[in-house]
Amino acid sequence: MLEFTPLAGPFRAADAKGKQREVESVEQPKAVAYLVEIDGCRILLDCGAPEDFVFADAPAAPEDAAHSPELAGTLPEILARIGKTIDVVLLTHAELSHLGLYAYARAHYGLVGTVYATLPVQTMGRLVMHEAVRAWSSEIDVGASGRLLPTEAEVDDAFDAMRTLRFLQPTPLDGKSAGLVLTAYNAGHSLGGTVWKLRSPSVGTVVMALDWNHSRERHLDRTALLPSAHTPFGEMRSVDAIGRADVLITDIERGLVTNAGRKDRDAALLDRVHQTLQGGHSVLIPVDSAARLLELLVLLDQHWSFAYQHQRFPLCLVSATGQEFVERARTFIEWMSREWAAQLLADDAGKGRRRNRQGPALKSPLDFSFLRYFATVDALRNAVTPSQPKVVLAAPASLTHGPARSLLADFLADPDALVLLTGRGEPGSVQRTLWERWNAHQSDPEAWRRGKVGAPAAIGGQLTYELRRRIRLTGEELRAHLEREQQAKEHEAQSRAPVRARPQLEADEDAAEASESDSSDDDEPAVGHEAHRLLLSTRDIAPERLAAADAQQEVSFDIFLRGMAGRAPMHGAPEHGAYGAGVHYRMFPFVERKRKVDTYGEAIDTGKWLSRRRRLETEQEDQLDPTRHAPADEHLRVAQPEPPSKFVVEPMRVAVRCHVMFVDMQGLNDGRALKMLLPQLQPRRLILVNGDAPTNADLYAMLSALRGFHSELFLPAPGATVRIGEQTHSYSVKLADTLLGPAHWSMIEDYNVMPIRALPDFTTDEVPVLVRDEHAAHDVERTAPTTLYIGDLKLSALKTQLARQHRIRADFAGEGVLVCDGAPSLGRKASDAMRSVTVQKESSGRIVIEGNLSAGLRRIRESVYDLYAQVHQ
Structure with a gap:
């Protein structure tokens, strides 16, 4: 049995099975996560987070929906309850909306199940998380902000635990998920983006396709849901076909949107950028840090190589991980376009011939010779003057934080500058605000939904937002901070120190006098005073270490005083007070180390000799090469704690004087692709997610009119569970x-x-x-013996078999009906009723063959039987 539950999504969707109500869907920041349960195995599909890592309250559940209390609430609340029960985690894309919460959940919610992802998703996802962590840490106090933001160490630990897969690599799962076979396919949209195919003995084939792209792009091929008819070499390629799915899970977020043509979209973007640069002004393009950045870089680099070969206008990328992202992307050419991979193979094969002729090597498509990298905004401003025309790509795309938000005010104040938006952004973000104002200034506000490219507009008005930053403390603030820090350390050391117990030792006067006669009276006060001074100075230097040691051992070590000094009363006590409660002096414990002796005598500690040898070798190497530890010293300087700083929030109210333009560069499917491709895929059961109420109603009306979809179509709301099949158990025998x-x-x-x-x-x-x-x-x-027929009849395969083996012509007369020539020997004079034999496939799996008794009917019937697996009982 399969149970599917959406845990979070971009909309508060409608009811299950398409029973729509007159309600409006409320859009929220996109953070997707889905729970798939197959025969007791729990699989978490994606684990996303919003751009600001703040989760809103969960929406109210429909009254008639079957909600489990365990799966109610926000995504962090759900994962806190079920994180330890997750067996497998599947990550689809290297975007925050798909994996933003994964590292935090693994560190705090016990999400330690086996994690599968492709190698590019693992590599680029790590960079995306590092970019977000560094950007937010430089603007806010993460611990006091309430944002579920992991540390960089937690990010590295989480992504190191992943198991990477390649496309078309069947992987049998183990543990509780034994018997399931997992395969990854290309999804488009992002580098390494995955369509997951899961084979189950009880459920069949489950295909999970989220954020897939049906169109081919510059650096990526289209999704494997629709395999290419031919390879670049003209050979048939059917090995990468996913095939018909028993259960297909896909998103319909853009079900009412029609994408603009690729040529129109790219031409509008480049023309406007060219006009702005030629006018002596700059362009700001907010971008994400991995998923869609590469497509923009390839497009702009090709334009720069054609139009600005002399580097008149700088092309700048402002991102903490931008340069590392491009360097890592160069190692994933085989994951990109097949044309690029074929070009790379041809280049490698011809290296020997070019070496003999000393010819130039082919340029890689990712060698961005015109791109300049900057880790911070200050580095950009120091290298490029503000008045110089330039194109700046800054992260993130939603303008919620980071370099893009810091640079926004400089571009908004220039009347001829351009802010180019490549997406709508999250609700409530600065990007969404700019997009809404731009769309309001268009002649047709719905044109972007109909495949049109809008025009730039001067939206005007005021834009209010907060600019957060972190600055170092100086002067009186630094001095006050250091004093408070020192007082806090002293208070902590005093609070952690154990309470002294009464002394348990009593001095023996005779022994004290005997020992006193053996020692010198002149040296004793000096030695005692010096030891006392050293002990007190050591206690002041390292109170934390001493307090920690006392907390672990809870043992008091006191100096033994001679004579009546150990019995002296406390200061301020009565004259005849209790003895033995005097002042005790702290000293370090002494542990007597005994020599190890075995049967043959004293044992030799070889570790001391080896450590002495290593020390001598190190000293000798230092004398030969004194500078060999320079990199280590530099690393130590970098690893030192950061200086004291504070977080400052500056309210910004900027007049919007620049031009704003929107060009959709998301690289996702649209409504036209969904309505054309879903019937071609012919899934037996279809689950649609991430749609709002109008989108759900439109696609449900269209798909329910098709034969075979009306009873197997589900549109679950977040928290509602879809159950398919019955509970089965498998055993090994x-x-x-x-x-x-x-x-x-x-x-x-x-x-x-x-x-x-x-x-x-x-x-x-x-x-x-x-x-x-x-x-x-x-x-x-x-x-009497019986025969069991197993399999699924495909009318297209029956038509091909009739033509090849029996030379019987067959044509499709409707959905699930095949009309065959049942009496070819009668000639043209026979009526159509005598000639035709219909083969009809009903939704319940029943095959109905109708026609007059003839040899053709027998051949057609035998062909139908041959397409099934016959099991004789």
Whole structure:
């Protein structure tokens, strides 16, 4: 049985099974996560977070929806309850909306299940998280902000624990998910973006396709949901086909949007950028740090190489991980366009010939010779003058924080500058505000939904937002901070120090006098005073270490004083007060180390000799090369704690004088692709997610009118569970030799099937053995044999088989109806009723063959039987 539950999404969706209500869907920041349960195995599909890592309150659940209390609330609350029960985690894209919460959940919610992702998603996802952590840490106090933001160490630990897969690599799962086979396919949209295919013995084929792109781009091929008809070399390529899914899970967020043509979109973007630069002004393009950045860089680099070969206008990328992202992307050429991969292979094959001729090597598509990298905004301003025309790509795209938010005020104040938006942004963000104002100034506000590219507009007005930054403390603030820090350390040391117990030792006067006669009276006061001074100075230097040691041992070590000094009363006590409660002086404990002696005498500690040898070798190497530790010293300087600083929030109210333009560069499917491709995929069961109420109503009306979709179509709301199939159990058994002797196997897809009548034998301690059931065998001999037909008839395959083997013509007459030429020998004079034989496939799986009794009817019937796996019982 399969249970599917959306845990979070971009909309508060409608009811399950498409029963729409007159309600409005409320849009919220996109952070997707889905729970898939197959026969007791829990699979978490994606674990996203908003750009600001703040989760809003969960929406109210529909009254008639089957909600589990365990799966109610916000995504962090749900993961806190079920994180430890997750067996497998699947990550789809290297975007915050798909993996932003994964590292935090692994560190705090016990999400330690096996994690699968492609190698680019692991690498680029790590960079995306590092970019977000560094940007937010430089603007806010993460601990006091309430944002679920992990540390960089937690990010590295989480992404190091991933298991990376390649496309088309079947991977059997283990543990509780044993029996499931996982395969990754190309999804488009982002580098390494994945469509997951899961084969289950009980449910069948489950395909999970989120944020896929049906169009080919400059650096990525289209999704594998629709395989290419031919390879670049003209050969058929069907090995990468996903095939028909028993359960297809896909998103319909853009179900009412039609994408603009790629040529129109790119031409509008480049033309406006060119006009702005030629006018002596700059362009700001807010971008994400990984997923869609590469497509923009390839587009702009090609334009720069054609139009600005002399580097008149700088092309700048402001991102803490931008340069590392491009360097890592160069190692993933085989994950990108097939044309690029073929070009790279041809380049490698011809290196020998070019070496002999000393010819130039081919340029890689990712060698951005015109791109300049800057880690901070200050580095950009120091290198490029503000008045110089330039194009700046800054992260993040939503303008919620980071370099893009810091640079926004400089561009808004220039009347001829351009702010180019490549997406709508999250609700409430600065990007969404600019987009809404731009859309309001268009002649047709709905044009962007109909595949049109809008025009730039001077939106005017005021824009209010907060500019957060972190600055170092200086002067009186620094002095006051250091004093408070020192007082806090002293208070902590005093609070952690253990309470002194009463002394348990009593001085022996005779022994004290004897020891006093052996020592010198002149040296004793000096030695005692010096030891006391050293002890007190050491306690002041390292109170934390001493307090920690006392907290662990809870043992008091006191100096033994001679004579009546140890029994002196406390200061301020009565004259005849209790003795033994005087002042005690702290000293370090002494542990007597005994020599280890075995049968042959004293044991030699070889570790001391080895450590002495290593020390001598190190000293010798330092004398030969004194500068060999320079990098280590530099690393130590970098690893030192940061100077004291404070977070400052500056309210910004800027007049919007620049031009704003929106060009959709998201690289996602649209409504036209969904309505054309979903019927072609022909899934047996379809689950649609991430749609608002109008989108759900539109697609439900369209798909329910198609035969085979009306009873197997689900649109679950966040928190509602869809149940498909029945609960099944699988067990491991062995087959006895008596069963395998007269076996007659039948092939069905990738499996060999055979009916058996057997009983389990539990005499062995290991796996039970199935032996032949003799009583059932005698009963079968008395009854007539039956045949079981297993499989799924495809009318297209039947049409091909009739044409090849029997030369019978067949045509489709409607949805699920095939009309065949049942009497070809009668000639043209025969009527259509005499000639036609119809094969109809009903939604319940029943095959109906209708026609007049003839040889053609017999051949068609036999062809139908041949397409099934026949199991004789």
